[in-house]
Amino acid sequence: MKRLRAGTLAFLAIAPLLIGQAAAEPPVPPGLPFAAPVSPSLTNVNGAILPGIQQWIDQVIPPPILPAPRPAPPEETTDMAPGLAALRAAVLPAPVGDPMFDMWPANLADLAPGTVIETRDITASAAPLVVVPIRQAVLFKYRTTDAHDRPSFATATLVIPATGSPMPGARPVLVNNLPIDALGRRCTPGHTLAHGLSFESALTDFVPPTTHLAALRGYAVLIPDHEGPLMAYAEPYVAGHAVLDAVRAVRGWRADEFGASRFAMTGYSGGAIATHGAVKLIESYAPDLAPSLAGAALGGVPADFEILARSMNGNLASGVFMAAVFGIARERPELLARMNHLAQWVATSPMKDQCVSVFALPGALLLPIDIAANIPDPLRSALAHDIYEVTRMAGRASATPLYIYQGEQEFWIPAEGARNLYREQCALGVTAVYRSVPGEHVIAAGLGYPEAVFWLDERLRGVPAVSEC
Template sequence: MKPLRTAVTVTLAGCLFLGQSPAGADEDAPGPSSLQQWIDSVVPPPALPAAPAPPTAADLAPTTAALWRAVLPPATGDPVFDAWPEGLDRFAPGDLLEVRDVTATAAPFAVVPIRRALLLKFRSTAGSGAPSYGTATLVIPAAAWTGPGDRPVLINALPINALGARCTPSYSLAHGINDKFNAGDLFPPTTWWGLQRGYAVLVPDHEGPWMSYAEPAVAGHVILDAMRTVRALPGNEFGDSRFAVTGYSGGAIASYATAMLLGEYAPELRGALVGAAAGGLVTDYRGLARKFNGNMASGILLAVSLAMSREHPELLTVMNHLAQWVATSPVKDTCGDSNGPLGVAGIPLEVATNTADPLNAPVADRILRQVDLTDRTAAAPLYIYHGASDIWIPLEPARALYEQQCARGVPAAFHVYPGEHLIGALAGFPDVLDWLDARLRGQPTTGECPTPPPSSGR
């Protein structure tokens, strides 16, 4: 088991920071080192059956297409999650493709009686801009809504942090407790709180159909399209509802991306999304890569690496043979509780790549710039919070985001709580709920940005 974990660390780390371009396209990147050449000379490539190219990258070379198919998560056995719909380009983002009543299996996960739980499949958009699809579950409490307006909707962007498709929250809500169930779907009890308050709760599978963990465009698109789907459901129950999204850590990437992409991707939802809360948030992928490279904190980063290659299959062309073996192993089906330990060996990125300086290669710069959303302005109020002693995700980029968004006129709040990553999540939880509750009940916010000094008039 130890050699496998070492190989996993080597492999996954090499994927994320090597960019999106085919091998050889990045002419300024340094060539392979003698060690890298030796690895490929002694490790043969895996023999993979021919496979069709991804529906979002039809011009992919046959060998790369075969590798892409081999690194995808295994099918769940449920066509709602597995089947790629034909003719997606004929649908608009958010169009409902399929709906299933999952009330019977979802009810045991709720602490109050629910009227209905619906598994939704809808048209969405891949990170490349090509048509894709998403899934989410809408849970509606049995009690009548007695507040003003239509029943509000709380979007709970859970920290899925997974590579396997059965690790998604909607799979558990549709199939009950299973061997891939994540206890983090229930704690902190955000969904329970929302249902008890009378809100409908929307639980999105924000990693998309290929489990592209931490790809912000995929996550933001899935959530915004899930909102579009819910607003257009028959009966018009949620056509004028207020929506607020919250997420922590991996879920924070999704809630943050929802607010940052709202203006350009779904401008008609301005005003419907009344707030986005994000805790333990990663905004600086470049800095995190340098911080985690070659040390025991790299487990989650390594999982992200493989996940990124699914959404951007060009990444696969720069993996060495060792990386290809491990990326096609059972590692590709792991859930969030298994990903952290994968980084214990602390192997540097260079062992799995074909460029001697992967973090400084131009191709790395291109992908890191692509996943950086800090050049956008949030189109909804923000609540950003962080643990004061978070050793995994640095505090300062979150503070910088707050200051940047304040300067752009966004109603924003920023709070630091005692503790590291997990304790910070729990310490901030009550305040986050209060903030979400106020937004969903229609109370406006001006944020907590510092007031600029008065002009001197000169």
């Protein structure tokens, strides 16, 4: 019951982050009275909350008392107003007590993207979880880039099987972009592999058994913690940079073993956000990697947040969607300025460190997300459209072949977004394949998985991809 109450508050807290208005837009005047009693259905015909609701919340609930913001990392300069800077600092993830994940290196600006900062052998804790025989598991900390092209860092785990490479030459590597649907660092696969199973460990770290199957095949497996140190869930630039720099880190760490390796990547749902970001950033951010990237398979693709704003509002998926946009707000704090006081209270509470098993619960309330914004109709605001545009990454061609699959009966992440991505990439000249899979999100994940794995295996074995555009 306590968790349910916490989840309810989390829903209200994260909602306004979804898409508030731009700071340059004038706020709604405070003190709007209710013209009539509010019915249980708070929306008008366009799905917008009556503006008086949000204003009334700010009148009766005071803002939280925020501590003074901690000094920003040396690479991060900001011109945020003091109040917004304090709020932004308060919503960032709490430390987990492991410097590998918590400590911000002081010399990041002096390092090239992909430079290895620190490594840790975690074979003892990771081997029982991988199950199949492995030679070594290594946790990397490396330099990467945030959503605004500023130096940052990320972590990733490399699993090296006990068997030799299945083919002559350098051992191929599968980049397994897991669906890290999480706001706290304890929820990452890197933390689980380094510290063992916990309540925060995700079932999707192990099901489907992509890491296990690849290791059995003799491939090394690279598992990036692609949300970065701010746990910017669903931010595609952060995730894309982290994935590409993880590949750079492995290639440079043991150049004699992995410098000439062939890499392929995969991701489903939240992992597809990272894969989508990575393939669209190869050409501009990591052209040096293009010759070694053999292909990318992505399914259950949340490629267009504007579509998700229609399909995930006021239903069982609302909690997950709001958490994702809260993650984006950690990198794009203009979203934080559109939270009402209730939202600020909960976004600065322990809910900011929860995994999907907790923050998904508020979806059971079936409330529209607008209820925690400080403006009317936030889903159609100017800032909303800015966020839709930037996260769509439109017009960027993948520099590696693509295999895209999607459930035809998807109702939370409609197939429209994946089909649009396929058409876009075909028009840009990318070698691509699209598979429509029966079922919704979970069923499609299982039915689409075997062919996606077979396609990846061919890419890692050096078989050229064939386009179906």
